[in-house]
Amino acid sequence: MIPAPFDYVRADSADAALAALREHGDDAKLLAGGQSLLPLMKLRLATPGVVVDVSRAADLAYVREDGDVLAIGALTRHCDIVSAEVVTAHAPLLAHAASGVGDRQVRHRGTIGGSVAHADPSADLPTALLALDASYVVRGPAGERTITATEFATGFLETVLAPDELLIEIRVPKATGEAWGYQKFTRRAIDWATVAVAVQARGGGTAISLGNMGSTVLRAASAEAALAGGASAADAAQHADDGTEPAADVTASADYRRHLARVLTKRALAAAGRS
Amino acid sequence: MNVTLTVNGVSHTVDVEDRTLLVHLLRDHLGLTATNIGCDTTSCGACTVLLDGESVKSCTVLAASVDGQSVTTLEGLADGERWHRVQEGFRAKHGLQCGFCTPGMVMAAVSLLAENPSPTAAQVREGLEGNLCRCTGYHNIVAAVLEAAEGSVAR
Numbered sequence: 001m002i003p004a005p006f007d008y009v010r011a012d013s014a015d016a017a018l019a020a021l022r023e024h025g026d027d028a029k030l031l032a033g034g035q036s037l038l039p040l041m042k043l044r045l046a047t048p049g050v051v052v053d054v055s056r057a058a059d060l061a062y063v064r065e066d067g068d069v070l071a072i073g074a075l076t077r078h079c080d081i082v083s084a085e086v087v088t089a090h091a092p093l094l095a096h097a098a099s100g101v102g103d104r105q106v107r108h109r110g111t112i113g114g115s116v117a118h119a120d121p122s123a124d125l126p127t128a129l130l131a132l133d134a135s136y137v138v139r140g141p142a143g144e145r146t147i148t149a150t151e152f153a154t155g156f157l158e159t160v161l162a163p164d165e166l167l168i169e170i171r172v173p174k175a176t177g178e179a180w181g182y183q184k185f186t187r188r189a190i191d192w193a194t195v196a197v198a199v200q201a202r203g204g205g206t207a208i209s210l211g212n213m214g215s216t217v218l219r220a221a222s223a224e225a226a227l228a229g230g231a232s233a234a235d236a237a238q239h240a241d242d243g244t245e246p247a248a249d250v251t252a253s254a255d256y257r258r259h260l261a262r263v264l265t266k267r268a269l270a271a272a273g274r275s
Numbered sequence: 276m277n278v279t280l281t282v283n284g285v286s287h288t289v290d291v292e293d294r295t296l297l298v299h300l301l302r303d304h305l306g307l308t309a310t311n312i313g314c315d316t317t318s319c320g321a322c323t324v325l326l327d328g329e330s331v332k333s334c335t336v337l338a339a340s341v342d343g344q345s346v347t348t349l350e351g352l353a354d355g356e357r358w359h360r361v362q363e364g365f366r367a368k369h370g371l372q373c374g375f376c377t378p379g380m381v382m383a384a385v386s387l388l389a390e391n392p393s394p395t396a397a398q399v400r401e402g403l404e405g406n407l408c409r410c411t412g413y414h415n416i417v418a419a420v421l422e423a424a425e426g427s428v429a430r
Contacts (some may be wrong), residue, residue, distance in 0.1 A: 002317050008276060008293035008339045031337070038296075039317050040334045051293075055340055079329075103405025105320065106327040109336065189404040190318065209342065 003041035008048045015141060017054045019102055021164045022141065024050040028101065030166065031055060032075060032173030034263065035106045036123075060168055063087060068262075070172040074113025078125075079104070081112060091172050093180035093200050097128035103190045113167045119153040119216065122192040126153065127211035130219060134172045140165035153216035178202050181271030183264035184211075187251060193250050195260040196248070197240070199268040213244040215262050223265060233274040237266035245259035277340045282307065290346070298322045298333035299412025301348060309349035309378045313407070320406030323386075324348050325378035330386035349378040352385065357395050360383050361423040370419030372410035378407050384420045393424055 004190055009015035009024070021028055031037055032055055040046040054060070060075035063084045066075030068205045072081070081087050081098040093127070101107055115125040116136060131151045137146050141164055153159050161167065161219050181199040195221075196211030206227050208220040217240070222242035227237060246257035269275075278295075279288045282305060290306045301307045301324070310333060311322030317335045323348035324333045333346075353361040361384050364370065371377045380403065387394065387402040394402060399420045400413070408416060 002296060002299070005292045005294055008337070010339070010342070031340075033336065034340070035335060038337070042315070042334075051337075053337070053340055102317075103320070105323055105330045105332045105383065105405045106317065108326070108386075125334070140418060189401075237308050275404065 001042040003038070004044055004047045004065050006041075006048055007133040009050060009052045010056070011054050013059050013140060014057060017057060017166050018141070018164070020050075020052040021166065024052070026163050028163070029053050030117070032117075034108040034114075034119045035102060035110040035115050036114065036120065043076065048242060055109075055111075056165075065090070065174075066171075066176050067129070072112055072170040072172065074167045074169060075111050076117075078102075078107035078110045078112065078115075082107065090174040090176045091132060092174060093132060093182055093198060094125070094128050095138055095176070096180075097124040097198065100124055100184055105237055106190075111187065112170055113234045116152070116170060117159060117161060117167045119157050119159045120192070120216075121153070121156065121192075121214060121216050122196070122212035123217075124184065124193065124196060124211070126217045127193070127196045127209050128198045129170065130209035131180075131200040131218045132172050132175060133200075133202070133207065134170055136167055137171060138165045138216050139168045146166075146171070147183040150219065151216075154213040173202075175202055179272040179274075181268035182272070183268040184261050184263060191251075194260065195246075195257050195264055197261065197264040197268045199265070199272045199274075201272055201274075206269070206272070208240065208265060208268070210240065210244065210261055213241065213246045213257060215247075218244060220261070220265060227269075227274070233269035234266055237262050237269060240265035276309060276339060278338050280338075280341050280343065281345040282345060289338070293339060294336055295338040297324070297331075297336040297338050297346070299340060300338040301333060301346070307350050309347050311375055311378060313375065313379075318407065319379070320383055321376055321379040322402075323382045323406065325382055328386070328389060330383045330405075330426065332424050339349070347382070349381055352381070353382055359385065361388065361420065364419040364421075364423030365416075368415050368419040368422050370412065370416040372408075376406060376408045376410075376412075380416055384423065388420070394420070396421060399424075
């Protein structure tokens with residue numbers, strides 16, 4: 001299988017990418033590591049007229065500390081997040097989630113910004129970043145704006161990004177020494193999550209996010225509220241699927257996904273030391 | 276468009292369609308057919324090659340994206356008549372049956388050992404999660420990679 005014809009444009013910096021987006025408008029699609037986009041293009045589910053390749057934009061590949069925040073360039077690869085000491089020290093949930101994306105080959109190509117911008121609700125990194133209260137820095141013709149992880153995805157593979165905007169940085173508030181848990185259920189090792197649950201403790205509170213329990217990644221608001229109100233982890237986990245509308249597909253029925261959300265939330269809370 | 280890349284130590288400039296995938300550049304333009312196309316959906320790993328020394332699935336990389344980079348395929352592993360130690364490991368432990376997955380398995384193993392020179396059996400199994408063998412040959416494949424990891428040959 002090969003993609004439908006397109007014109008290839010290489011953009012080796014954020015500025016070059018923005019210029020290409022300005023020139024080609026709605027017809028252009030940004031290509032980062034390509035581990036989600038290229039399969040869609042090969043299946044002709046995506047047929048962009050122009051592909052703007054930012055995979056070698058070195059100015060967007062970095063992990064650095066910025067006070068109480070980890071600043072991660074959008075073109076940082078999964079394998080580099082897994083091995084970055086500042087990530088394992090200050091956001092171990094993110095490093096762990098990155099270590100389970102696809103397989104080693106995929107992690108050598110795929111990028112955190114590509115995963116976030118693709119907005120697949122079953123993806124590991126957006127699920128973890130939502131529990132970490134991350135925010136996303138976006139650059140466009142009018143300058144930069146920062147969008148919270150909660151506000152970023154608007155639907156299945158849909159985000160608030162405008163066609164002429166580029167995701168440049170992921171900002172993760174440090175969670176140094178805080179407990180966390182991540183549970184991902186798959187039928188095969190390299191599958192996307194049937195359901196995933198991320199738990200991040202922070203300052204006495206506990207955030208819980210759900211992967212593949214709706215058209216976007218979601219916070220388990222009822223379960224979080226139950227915990228905050230003094231419920232046990234087991235009781236709170238029973239509310240993990242409250243208000244969700246998970247899809248039914250070849251891997252799981254909607255009811256099975258709800259069951260998984262409750263069980264995996266309980267296990268992720270236990271991993272984070274909540275019982 | 277022209278893509279210039281180094282494959283197995285030799286520089287090539289190839290005129291390809293913009294949409295050409297790396298695996299097709301290798302197989303159809305350079306005639307390097309050790310790299311197989313299996314699932315064609317980023318799952319099976321049969322098309323695994325090294326890109327600047329790291330394993331990637333060449334069915335899911337645009338040829339244009341690797342302009343200026345270095346690719347190693349199975350054909351580039353041996354040093355003349357002398358096999359790479361991972362190839363030797365697969366022979367010693369009979370790490371194959373039909374052989375279709377083997378080029379990808381070997382390249383994935385080379386990359387794995389570059390990042391983790393002394394893996395446990397469990398780490399080998401996990402490290403090869405992106406490569407499927409349908410002859411149920413995983414047991415001997417893991418043994419082959421461990422053999423290569425323990426081998427005393429410098430390469």
